[in-house]
Amino acid sequence: MGSMASTGSSTIVTAIGGSSGGNSLLYWWQAFRTKPWNQETVAMDLSGFGWPAIAWTGSGAVIAAIDSGGKLYYWWQAAGTAPWHQQHVASDLAPGQPATIAWTGSGVVIAAVDTSGNIQYWWQAAGTAPWHQQLVAQAGVVTVPGEPPVMSYGAPAITATDSFVGIVAVDTNGDLTYWQQAFGTVPWNGTVVPGGSYTAPDIASAGGSVVVTVVDSSGKLYYATQNVFGNLTPPTLVDAPHGHAPYHLPKIAWTGSSAIIACVDSDHNVNFWEQTNSSPPFNHQTVATTVGGSGGVSSPAIAWTGHSVIVAALTGSGDLDFWWQAPGSVQWHKETVANVG
Numbered sequence: 001m002g003s004m005a006s007t008g009s010s011t012i013v014t015a016i017g018g019s020s021g022g023n024s025l026l027y028w029w030q031a032f033r034t035k036p037w038n039q040e041t042v043a044m045d046l047s048g049f050g051w052p053a054i055a056w057t058g059s060g061a062v063i064a065a066i067d068s069g070g071k072l073y074y075w076w077q078a079a080g081t082a083p084w085h086q087q088h089v090a091s092d093l094a095p096g097q098p099a100t101i102a103w104t105g106s107g108v109v110i111a112a113v114d115t116s117g118n119i120q121y122w123w124q125a126a127g128t129a130p131w132h133q134q135l136v137a138q139a140g141v142v143t144v145p146g147e148p149p150v151m152s153y154g155a156p157a158i159t160a161t162d163s164f165v166g167i168v169a170v171d172t173n174g175d176l177t178y179w180q181q182a183f184g185t186v187p188w189n190g191t192v193v194p195g196g197s198y199t200a201p202d203i204a205s206a207g208g209s210v211v212v213t214v215v216d217s218s219g220k221l222y223y224a225t226q227n228v229f230g231n232l233t234p235p236t237l238v239d240a241p242h243g244h245a246p247y248h249l250p251k252i253a254w255t256g257s258s259a260i261i262a263c264v265d266s267d268h269n270v271n272f273w274e275q276t277n278s279s280p281p282f283n284h285q286t287v288a289t290t291v292g293g294s295g296g297v298s299s300p301a302i303a304w305t306g307h308s309v310i311v312a313a314l315t316g317s318g319d320l321d322f323w324w325q326a327p328g329s330v331q332w333h334k335e336t337v338a339n340v341g
Contacts, residue, residue: 002014002015002016002051002052002054002301002312002314002320003015003051003052003053003054003063003301004054004301004302004303004310004312005054005055005056005061005303006056006303006304006305006306006310007029007056007079008305008306009031009032010029010030010031010032011029011030011032011303011305011310011322012027012028012029012054012056012061013027013028013029013054013301013312013320013322013337014026014027014028014042014052014053014054014063015051015052015314015320015340016046016049016051016052016065016340017340017341023044023045023046023047023049024041024042024043024044024045024046025041025042025043025044025046025049025052025063025065025075026039026040026041026042026338026340027039027040027041027042027054027061027063027077027084028040028320028337028338029061030337032305032308032324033324035335037335037337037338039338040084042063042075042077042084043073043075043084043086046065046067047068048067048068048069048095048096049065049066049067049068049096050065050066050067050096050097050098050099051065051098051299052064052065052098052099053065053098053099053100053101054101055101055102055103055108056103057103057108057126058103058105059078059079060076060077060078060079061076061077061079062074062075062076062101062103062108063075063076063101064089064099064100064101064110064112065098065099066093066094066095066096066097066098066099066112067095067096068095068096069091069095070091070092070093070094070095070114070115071088071090071091071093072088072089072090072091072093072099072110072112072122073086073087073088073089074086074087074088074089074101074108074110074131075087076108087129087131089110089122089131090120090122090131090133092114092115093112093113093114093115093120094112094113094114094115094117094155095115097112097113097155098112098155099111099112100112100155100156100157100158100167101158102158102159102160102165103160104123104160104161104162104165104183105160105161105162106125106126106162106183107123107124107125107126107183107184108123108124108126109121109122109123109158109160109165109183110122110123110158111136111156111157111158111167112155112156113152113153113154113155113156113169116139116140116152117139117140117150117151117152117153117172118135118136118137118138118139118152118153119135119136119137119153119156119167119169119179120133120134120135120136121133121134121135121136121165121167121188122134123165123183123184125184134186134188136156136167136179136188136190137150137153137169137177137179137188137190139151139152139153139171143171143173143175143177143190143192144173144175144192144194147173147175147194148173150171150172150173150175151171151172152171152172153169153170153171153172153177154169154170154171154199154200155169156168156169157169157201157202157203158203159203159204159205159210160183160205161205161207161208162183163182163183163208164180164181164182164183165180165181165182165183166178166179166180166203166205166210166226167179167180167188167203168201168202168203168212168214168232169201170198170199170200170201170214173194174195174196174197174198174199174216174217175192175193175194175195175196175198176192176193176196176198176201176212176214176224176232176235177190177191177192177193178190178191178193178203178210178212178226178231178232179191180210180230189230191230191231191232193224193232193234193235196214196216196222196235197216197217197218198214198215198216198217198222198235199214199215199216199217199248200214200215200248200249200250200299201213201214202214202250202251202252203252204252204253204254204259205254206225206226206254206259207254207256209225209226210225210226211223211224211225211226211252211254211259212224212225212232212235212252213238213250213251213252213259213261213263214235214250215246215247215248215249215250215263218241218246219241219245219246219247219248219265219266220237220239220240220241220246220247221237221238221239221240221247221250221261221263221273222235222236222237222238223235223236223238223252223259223261223282224236225259238261238273238282239271239273239282239284241265242265243267245265245266245267245269246265246266247263247264247265247271248263248264248265248266248299249263249264249298249299249300250262250263251263251299251300251301251302252302253302253303253304253309254304255304255309256304256306258274258275258276259274259275259282260272260273260274260275260302260304260309261273261274261282261302262287262300262301262302262311263300264291264297264298264299264300264313267289267290268289268290268291268297269286269287269288269289269290269291270286270287270288270291270297270300270311270313270323271284271285271286271287272284272285272286272287272302272309272311272325273285274309285330285332287311287323287332288321288323288332288334291313291315291321297313297314297315297316298313298314298315299313300312300313301313305324307326307327308324308325308326308327309324309325310322310323310324311323311324311332312337314340317339318339318340318341319336319338319339319340320336320337320338320339320340321334321335321336321337322334322335322336322337323335
């Protein structure tokens with residue numbers, strides 16, 4: 001898919017264009033509930049790049065992506081200006097895998113998996129040039145007594161506030177790990193949730209804590225939060241697959257009072273869940289059915305604008321679709337941002 005964020009007054013989206021997009025890194029923005037979508041080309045000739053990640057700093061957009069050679073790149077653009085600025089952050093990362101990016105309030109943070117299966121982290125203070133690198137988690141070590149060593153980690157997800165950075169990832173044993181750190185400090189403190197055969201986690205900041213969503217190998221969707229000791233609570237079931245349509249690649253966001261989750265299933269439906277009174281159970285809605293036809297639909301993106309839920313997904317036919325829902329409503333409004341091939 002790519003990634004989406006809210007500026008508070010606009011929605012910003014990024015994706016890699018296919019044949020009609022010329023394998024370019026594309027960027028769209030739209031003042032909320034207005035038309036049309038405004039498109040910009042961030043960079044060209046990006047064949048082989050993994051899904052890009054986007055974040056909003058309060059004064060500009062920032063994007064990270066990894067190319068087919070394992071190089072991590074970073075782009076930024078100040079709000080209201082035209083040029084995109086590019087930096088090469090690091091090399092020797094897992095080729096074509098997704099990176100993840102966030103804003104702390106005073107700096108940009110990025111996490112990704114390297115060629116050895118370790119999770120690496122970079123941070124850059126606002127208004128400065130150098131990137132600072134740290135090792136978050138090393139593969140090849142035993143993290144849970146009695147289990148085999150972690151051979152590698154999957155793609156991480158990152159979130160941040162002005163006081164801490166949080167990262168989640170799943171290892172080759174199917175265990176879910178959460179790391180946290182006060183921004184700009186060391187070390188990383190990790191806690192492992194073992195035994196779940198988990199995959200594809202996502203994380204969002206919930207003020208002074210975090211919320212996490214993840215699916216297991218059977219396609220069940222789970223939710224976890226951070227307790228007072230800084231550890232993740234054991235994941236609780238949000239929803240089990242309906243019929244033969246397991247869930248995959250969920251995304252999570254925080255509204256200021258509750259968690260919201262978007263996820264696609266194997267029947268090409270886009271699903272949405274919202275907490276009741278900041279705690280389970282979650283209420284389910286279907287955003288769209290059989291999206292993309294036989295071509296399917298990719299992992300969605302989800303965000304909160306301050307007054308509405310927004311969801312985006314890339315279909316198998318190359319349409320970048322966008323839905324929004326007003327608070328207290330059950331109606332989803334659809335727009336097509338662009339066809340990216």
